[in-house]
Amino acid sequence: MKNKERYVFLECTECRNRNYTTGKRVRAEYKLEKKKYCRFCRGHKVHKEKKV
Numbered sequence: 010m011k012n013k014e015r016y017v018f019l020e021c022t023e024c025r026n027r028n029y030t031t032g033k034r035v036r037a038e039y040k041l042e043k044k045k046y047c048r049f050c051r052g053h054k055v056h057k058e059k060k061v
């Protein structure tokens with residue numbers, strides 16, 4: 010079987026809106042942190058992963 014993936018939210022660190030979901034390997038130890046566009050802040054902000 011392939012590596013299992015689960016879904017996590019990417020939450021804007023400024024307005025706390027969960028703007029994105031993304032797949033992540035279950036075994037992965039690292040925390041996802043991505044700079045993405047937030048339509049609430051109207052700019053690129055750091056988004057951190059949150060569990061679904």
Ligand SMILES: [Zn+2]
Pocket residue numbers: 021022023024025026047048049050051054
């Ligand atoms: Zn935001």
